[in-house]
Amino acid sequence: MLNSVENLNMQDLNQYINGSSLFLKEYFEKTIPFVDLIVTSPPYWDMKDYGEVKEQTGFGQEYAAYLKDIKKIFEGVYHIAKDSASMFVIVDTMKRDGRMIRLPDDISRELETVGWVHQDTIIWDKGKTLPWSRKGQMRNVFEYVLMFTKGKSTSYKYYIDRIKTTDKLKEWWIDYPERYGPQGKVPDNIWEFYIPTQGSWGSKKDFGEEEFRHACPFPPEMMARLILLATDENDVVFDPFAGTGVLLATAEKMNRRFLGFDTNPDYKKVFESVTKELVDEKWNEIESYYNYQNRLKKILEESIYKLRVLKYPKAVIKSMRNAIKKNPGWVANNFSLIIAIENKLEKNEVSLKNKTIGKVDYYFVWNDKETIVQAKNQILELISKAPFTKYGLIVNVNVLLVEEMSLLLDQIPNVLNVYTQGNTTNSVSVVDIKNFFELVKSKSLISEFDKDIPPLLSNVKIKYEDYEMLPAEKYEKKGYSKEIKQLSMLLK
Ligand SMILES: C[S@@+](CC[C@H](N)C(=O)[O-])C[C@H]1O[C@@H](n2cnc3c(N)ncnc32)[C@H](O)[C@@H]1O
Known part of the structure; x- marks a missing residue:
């Protein structure tokens, strides 16, 4: 002792x-x-x-x-x-x-x-x-x-x-x-x-x-x-x-x-x-x-990041639609396509304080020349506030007309993942953007697949298999095979 x-x-x-x-x-x-x-x-x-x-x-x-x-x-x-x-x-x-x-x-x-x-x-x-x-x-x-x-x-x-x-x-x-x-x-x-x-x-x-x-x-x-x-x-x-x-x-x-x-x-x-x-x-x-x-x-971190990048533009479109109720002068529902291109974050852009996790260029394809400026201003106004400020993304918003889409062909990857029917949690296919742009122009896609939310193309790929180890019931119950079939038929 x-x-x-x-x-x-x-x-x-x-x-x-x-x-x-x-x-x-x-x-x-x-x-x-x-x-x-x-x-x-x-x-x-x-x-x-x-x-x-x-x-x-x-x-x-x-x-x-x-x-x-x-x-x-x-x-x-x-x-x-x-x-x-x-x-x-x-x-x-x-x-x-x-x-x-x-x-x-x-x-x-x-x-x-x-x-x-x-x-x-x-x-x-x-x-x-x-x-x-x-x-x-x-x-x-x-x-x-x-x-x-x-x-x-x-x-x-x-x-x-x-x-x-x-x-x-x-x-x-x-x-x-x-x-x-x-x-x-x-x-x-x-x-x-x-x-x-x-x-x-x-x-x-x-x-x-x-x-x-x-x-x-x-x-x-x-x-x-x-x-x-x-x-x-x-x-x-x-x-x-x-x-x-x-x-x-x-x-x-x-x-x-x-x-x-x-x-x-x-x-x-x-x-x-x-x-x-x-x-x-x-x-x-x-x-x-x-x-x-x-x-x-690690799976959660990667999945949350991807899910945020993909959900963001869908949430913008939904918010625009809701905002019309309060602001009768607003325009909405004239989107034909969304494209989300994720870029690498530079070292000086990583901010722990603002919880910045990524950087994305969004391209919103709009149908109407008359209202395109207004549409862009509305989007910018919306994303300056919560919940968009909570996504931890550095965002660059572009709004362009359907006829301007071809300008993107040199700027973004030729092959992108596609998300349809507002489901941004599972990629249904991979598409060649040139063909896809043609389909968008001919309007055949919108009526077929996306009544509320236009199709989304992205270099970010997420599929249920990537994160089904994590606890969640919802995605197991949904079946998307029909959608994939329809899409591949159209793209033939
Ligand atoms: C509740 S037990 C601790 C059990 C311990 N957490 C464990 O994982 O086994 C309290 C302990 O304090 C010791 N103890 C009582 N008076 C003490 C003192 N003045 N100085 C040091 N240890 C004392 C007792 O012998 C007893 O082992």
């Missing part, structure tokens, strides 16, 4: 130290802040006896004395945490003498007096729990994950893109690509992670099984999510109440440095002989989850 006046330094990293966190400030008296992330779960007051260890916090203490010690411990944690650090404290309420003890509130209050700032509360849904409840209390399945940062600092690490997911993506993302982030969805604040004591740990370990269960180990999947969110490789991850050390073992797997304290020497043994191996066993599963998510996110 570590002596309370012993001084520690950075060489003591990647260690599980058998000692009380009450003396963190003293141990690290001469050390500059070095911790990047803290994830921890303190004893829930006197709920559990963590072994025959006199120094343990909580067990056998009055509530006020317990809170005082908690405050002192987190003062020490504050002392060694970098300004860019964040901290996640996992804790739950408890019932005592027929009333609820709001431990999360009380702990948060103590921590704020030390300088920690409460940023967020996440509900950790543990899925399963003891199969009982009692009067005045439902079966409890969740705990609180309280997120804190140091002072008012906004420099804390928060790599949200890394933990965005394609889970629970509704089919709407296909029809409203401008509303969905290309990196996936930010996880909501209810997290489902099973506690690793109930059958999710594979083979039963003889040594330490009892202690392992007793210490309420963290799920390594949840630790991996927090480590990804708040640290870089080589950063220091710390747990002042390490228990079985799941956080530490997960940090090590992720090439982070770690440090843990616990008063119970048996848990250090469990960490060495059980936890490390169990996290190792679990690691493949965790890694494949993130690899799979990253693959899906």
